[in-house]
Amino acid sequence: MSATSDIREIVEKNNSMLCIGLDLDQKRLPTDYASTVRGWYDFAVAIIEATKDIVAAYKPNLAFFEERGAEGFSLLEKIIEKIPDEIVVIADGKRGDIGNTAGHYATAAFDRLRADWVTINPYMGYDSIRPFLDHKGKGAFILCLTSNPGSRDFQLLHVLNKPVYMYVAEKVAYWNKEQNLGLVVGATHAEQLAEIRKVARDMPILIPGVGAQGGNLEKAAICGTDDFKHPALINVSRTVIYASQGNDFAEAARAEVEKLNAVINELRSKDSKD
Amino acid sequence: MSATSDIREIVEKNNSMLCIGLDLDQKRLPTDYASTVRGWYDFAVAIIEATKDIVAAYKPNLAFFEERGAEGFSLLEKIIEKIPDEIVVIADGKRGDIGNTAGHYATAAFDRLRADWVTINPYMGYDSIRPFLDHKGKGAFILCLTSNPGSRDFQLLHVLNKPVYMYVAEKVAYWNKEQNLGLVVGATHAEQLAEIRKVARDMPILIPGVGAQGGNLEKAAICGTDDFKHPALINVSRTVIYASQGNDFAEAARAEVEKLNAVINELRSKDSKD
Numbered sequence: 368m369s370a371t372s373d374i375r376e377i378v379e380k381n382n383s384m385l386c387i388g389l390d391l392d393q394k395r396l397p398t399d400y401a402s403t404v405r406g407w408y409d410f411a412v413a414i415i416e417a418t419k420d421i422v423a424a425y426k427p428n429l430a431f432f433e434e435r436g437a438e439g440f441s442l443l444e445k446i447i448e449k450i451p452d453e454i455v456v457i458a459d460g461k462r463g464d465i466g467n468t469a470g471h472y473a474t475a476a477f478d479r480l481r482a483d484w485v486t487i488n489p490y491m492g493y494d495s496i497r498p499f500l501d502h503k504g505k506g507a508f509i510l511c512l513t514s515n516p517g518s519r520d521f522q523l524l525h526v527l528n529k530p531v532y533m534y535v536a537e538k539v540a541y542w543n544k545e546q547n548l549g550l551v552v553g554a555t556h557a558e559q560l561a562e563i564r565k566v567a568r569d570m571p572i573l574i575p576g577v578g579a580q581g582g583n584l585e586k587a588a589i590c591g592t593d594d595f596k597h598p599a600l601i602n603v604s605r606t607v608i609y610a611s612q613g614n615d616f617a618e619a620a621r622a623e624v625e626k627l628n629a630v631i632n633e634l635r636s637k638d639s640k641d
Numbered sequence: 642m643s644a645t646s647d648i649r650e651i652v653e654k655n656n657s658m659l660c661i662g663l664d665l666d667q668k669r670l671p672t673d674y675a676s677t678v679r680g681w682y683d684f685a686v687a688i689i690e691a692t693k694d695i696v697a698a699y700k701p702n703l704a705f706f707e708e709r710g711a712e713g714f715s716l717l718e719k720i721i722e723k724i725p726d727e728i729v730v731i732a733d734g735k736r737g738d739i740g741n742t743a744g745h746y747a748t749a750a751f752d753r754l755r756a757d758w759v760t761i762n763p764y765m766g767y768d769s770i771r772p773f774l775d776h777k778g779k780g781a782f783i784l785c786l787t788s789n790p791g792s793r794d795f796q797l798l799h800v801l802n803k804p805v806y807m808y809v810a811e812k813v814a815y816w817n818k819e820q821n822l823g824l825v826v827g828a829t830h831a832e833q834l835a836e837i838r839k840v841a842r843d844m845p846i847l848i849p850g851v852g853a854q855g856g857n858l859e860k861a862a863i864c865g866t867d868d869f870k871h872p873a874l875i876n877v878s879r880t881v882i883y884a885s886q887g888n889d890f891a892e893a894a895r896a897e898v899e900k901l902n903a904v905i906n907e908l909r910s911k912d913s914k915d
Contacts (some may be wrong), residue, residue: 492791
């Protein structure tokens with residue numbers, strides 16, 4: 368089984384393309400959960416328990432745990448243990464270093480945290496990505512065109528007839544011999560997402576930027592999959608996990624996931640009738 | 642005092658441009674130190690004690706500590722505590738994420754680890770760098786042209802009349818309003834280092850790639866400083882910390898640092914006589 372076929376399988380089984388970003392932020396958590404490590408753990412586990420049959424993936428962003436130092440790292444290990452095996456876990460660290468060093472990051476993410484996929488920054492090129500591909504059944508999403516304003520600074524620079532991010536997309540598609548690479552493309556760039564989908568062949572695309580950042584869900588689903596022909600994961604973080612500030616946060620998260628799934632699945636059923 | 646003036650000061654005081662990479666690798670440590678956290682700590686502290694009056698900076702690469710999980714993070718905190726205040730500590734994590742998230746990485750590096758500088762990947766642009774500049778007296782080295790083979794994949798792509806890495810150098814120089822930004826340029830690209838030095842104005846350049854990776858020390862010192870007019874730190878890791886596989890590793894490290902300092906300081910004194 369390749370890392371990509373694991374994504375296809377869970378999307379099918381749970382009838383969902385959603386990835387839930389586990390961005391645990393002290394300032395946003397319900398008061399009863401905000402101040403202790405135990406509170407963070409209980410919050411995350413409640414979100415997982417409430418949504419695990421209707422999502423495809425969870426994506427903890429490592430920054431939120433790194434900020435808490437050693438106890439943050441232990442906490443993340445414990446949270447990941449509570450995620451069912453069949454659900455994809457993406458360690459979102461956007462790491463990238465020279466080959467020898469990148470191997471240590473790969474061990475941290477795959478062997479210690481037991482994540483299934485990672486996110487990687489492409490700036491340092493192939494030897495910074497290569498060590499992540501040596502772990503059987505594991506995969507790496509490479510940043511291509513990100514959802515933030517700063518994506519304009521370098522990713523959109525034009526090299527001859529195309530932007531830097533298209534070079535990234537093409538190179539990554541070429542490197543994808545083992546069905547273990549994917550791309551990160553922000554929902555805030557829907558048109559470019561459709562173009563990238565064409566060169567991405569059958570690679571999965573991880574799509575952040577829906578919701579708080581302003582990306583459109585319907586466009587992300589259609590452009591990111593080329594009308595549901597190829598795999599994509601749409602990430603939602605704050606709109607789901609902070610759907611309620613009260614102690615009903617887990618039910619509110621589930622309701623929000625159901626709403627988002629329904630929007631996507633209606634598009635999908637329309638598409639299959641066309 | 643700006644983060645850049647702190648670098649100038651310690652280079653002057655210790656008469657050294659050297660930065661020692663604390664890349665603690667189980668496979669390379671002397672046998673007596675390799676297998677326990679205590680051994681790693683004792684090894685790192687012995688290296689620091691033996692060299693702290695003749696180097697300008699220490700640069701732990703976070704990958705080597707992240708691989709050990711929570712205990713690795715605690716270990717790194719404890720090692721950094723042993724470094725004298727006046728010596729620059731660079732948390733080499735090459736992080737980079739959207740603004741909101743980058744702020745959490747900045748807190749981790751500056752407030753928790755108490756590093757003075759970080760390394761940052763520029764691919765996500767200004768808002769991924771900005772939060773690191775809000776910490777008074779702290780600084781960020783931005784990856785510009787890296788020392789590894791993969792630097793060719795995207796950094797050397799030509800946009801109109803210049804490569805991507807020159808856009809990075811120019812933008813970072815423009816963003817450097819508070820003397821808290823620098824660039825990372827590999828010693829394996831000596832000619833390009835001289836070109837980048839011109840657009841970098843008075844920013845410090847962190848130069849890895851001397852030694853094991855094949856970069857030339859003399860060229861790095863001259864090109865990286867424009868004949869000692871501007872600040873640069875030359876990083877050496879494996880050739881110093883693994884100078885001996887025996888229990889005399891600390892003395893061997895000091896001897897290696899003295900040798901490298903002597904080579905640079907002879908060039909410098911020649912230069913001042915010209």
